[in-house]
Amino acid sequence: SLTSKEPIDIFTHAQPLSFFLTKVHGISSDYNGAYTMSLRDILSESMGNLQESCQFNYMFEIPWLIQQYPTSFRQKPLLCVHGFQGGQKAGLEADARKFTNIKFCQAKLEMPYGTHHTKMMFLMYDNGLRVVIHTANLIERDWHQKTQGIWISPVFPKLKSGPSPTQGDSPTHFKRDLLQYVAAYKAYQLKDWQDHISRHDLSSANVFIVGSVPGRHMAEKKHWFGHMKLRKLLNENGPVKEQASKWPVIGQFSSIGSLGASKENWLSVEFLQSLATVKGTSSVPLAPVEFKLIFPTVDNVRTSLEGYPAGGSIPYSINVAKKQPWLHSYFHQWKSEGRGRNRAMPHIKTYCRPSPTWGEAAWFLVTSSNLSKAAWGALEKKGSQLMIRSYEIGVLFIPKYLVENAVFKCSSKVKEAGQKTFVLPYDLPPRAYTKSDKPWIWDIAHKELPDSNGNMWCPS
Numbered sequence: 037s038l039t040s041k042e043p044i045d046i047f048t049h050a051q052p053l054s055f056f057l058t059k060v061h062g063i064s065s066d067y068n069g070a071y072t073m074s075l076r077d078i079l080s081e082s083m084g085n086l087q088e089s090c091q092f093n094y095m096f097e098i099p100w101l102i103q104q105y106p107t108s109f110r111q112k113p114l115l116c117v118h119g120f121q122g123g124q125k126a127g128l129e130a131d132a133r134k135f136t137n138i139k140f141c142q143a144k145l146e147m148p149y150g151t152h153h154t155k156m157m158f159l160m161y162d163n164g165l166r167v168v169i170h171t172a173n174l175i176e177r178d179w180h181q182k183t184q185g186i187w188i189s190p191v192f193p194k195l196k197s198g199p200s201p202t203q204g205d206s207p208t209h210f211k212r213d214l215l216q217y218v219a220a221y222k223a224y225q226l227k228d229w230q231d232h233i234s235r236h237d238l239s240s241a242n243v244f245i246v247g248s249v250p251g252r253h254m255a256e257k258k259h260w261f262g263h264m265k266l267r268k269l270l271n272e273n274g275p276v277k278e279q280a281s282k283w284p285v286i287g288q289f290s291s292i293g294s295l296g297a298s299k300e301n302w303l304s305v306e307f308l309q310s311l312a313t314v315k316g317t318s319s320v321p322l323a324p325v326e327f328k329l330i331f332p333t334v335d336n337v338r339t340s341l342e343g344y345p346a347g348g349s350i351p352y353s354i355n356v357a358k359k360q361p362w363l364h365s366y367f368h369q370w371k372s373e374g375r376g377r378n379r380a381m382p383h384i385k386t387y388c389r390p391s392p393t394w395g396e397a398a399w400f401l402v403t404s405s406n407l408s409k410a411a412w413g414a415l416e417k418k419g420s421q422l423m424i425r426s427y428e429i430g431v432l433f434i435p436k437y438l439v440e441n442a443v444f445k446c447s448s449k450v451k452e453a454g455q456k457t458f459v460l461p462y463d464l465p466p467r468a469y470t471k472s473d474k475p476w477i478w479d480i481a482h483k484e485l486p487d488s489n490g491n492m493w494c495p496s
């Protein structure tokens with residue numbers, strides 16, 4: 037059982053799955069203990085003596101970010117990797133002017149409508165390298181009253197031999213795939229971090245990387261990124277057909293892109309085909325697979341801790357929603373009674389394959405990728421190439437690399453969780469929208485019912 041509240045003890049107690057939610061202000065402390073971390077916790081001295089760090093993200097509040105490091109670490113070299121251009125890039129650099137230890141790397145975004153969504157930390161300690169992959173922007177609001185997901189690696193020790201792209205890899209090829217992801221930036225500012233990674237022993241990594249990099253990926257590269265990487269990983273390491281071909285698939289996210297005029301355009305064929313892949317086949321799923329999507333209702337947002345402003349981070353726009361009414365029949369409410377987070381709106385993105393009895397799961401993915409073709413990729417030219425617009429990254433948990441079973445025992449009831457239970461961010465089974473439920477759409481005004489803070493919502 038958990039004794040102290042020291043971050044390193046929370047970390048140790050959560051091994052080997054090492055999957056956390058961010059602490060939430062304003063809920064019972066019962067739900068801010070085991071399996072939860074704040075940014076200060078992650079960066080704390082108890083987790084390691086920091087030498088330098090690298091923060092990949094989409095949004096940054098520089099002074100707030102520096103404040104989350106312990107005082108003794110605030111002058112250490114910090115590289116911030118972003119996708120901003122023009123005025124936003126200038127604004128970011130201006131905010132960091134007085135912090136002489138901060139450098140920037142602008143990720144190239146050559147595909148229109150692409151963004152740098154990836155949320156990842158490289159933490160170099162005096163005794164090794166730690167990697168964190170998560171879903172929160174480096175802004176206070178993202179760590180205050182939302183549900184966010186975090187995977188934290190062990191501290192990877194330095195290789196006694198010199199740098200190597202292959203030495204110190206894990207059965208999940210974590211080192212190969214992380215180096216491949218970082219190399220895709222082709223950015224000189226990342227060279228030192230590529231070197232750091234190659235000099236460390238990542239053989240204890242027990243999750244797979246599922247990343248996205250902008251571009252038109254062909255031939256073998258088609259399976260390196262996006263939903264085709266997930267398809268490949270599930271083809272090689274997924275559940276066997278006999279066991280899971282009738283199990284449902286869950287998608288949970290905080291934003292949605294244009295998916296086409298009907299489900300066949302992308303969602304239920306191309307995307308679901310990847311998510312429903314079982315070992316040995318990536319052909320069209322034998323029996324139709326149930327696909328359940330978890331996306332907040334207007335009422336979920338209105339009654340949340342933040343109230344309607346929570347919807348400011350759930351950017352589903354009416355112009356996109358009106359083109360795809362067919363999508364909303366897949367939707368389920370945000371419910372997280374087990375984690376005490378019914379009112380902490382999701383900014384986490386997760387995908388998983390639970391059993392029909394909801395007590396087990398064949399795999400679980402936490403990622404920056406929302407439900408969009410920009411993030412996951414869309415096949416082009418008769419499926420010969422995968423077109424991706426944005427940078428994304430997530431980690432895939434496969435039972436046989438983590439527990440002695442072929443499936444995870446899973447539950448959101450954190451108070452009942454055993455050591456080997458996969459503690460979920462939301463309740464299963466998912467709860468369907470009621471007749472009167474509407475999906476949250478951020479540019480629709482709400483002037484009738486006040487939110488939990490007594491305010492209305494008047495987007496301009």
Ligand SMILES: O=C(O)c1c[nH]c2c(Br)cccc2c1=O
Nearest residue numbers: 094153171172173348349350351
């Ligand atoms: O990568 C992310 O996390 C996000 C990307 N785009 C956003 C927009 Br557009 C509006 C509000 C919030 C977000 C956001 O949180």
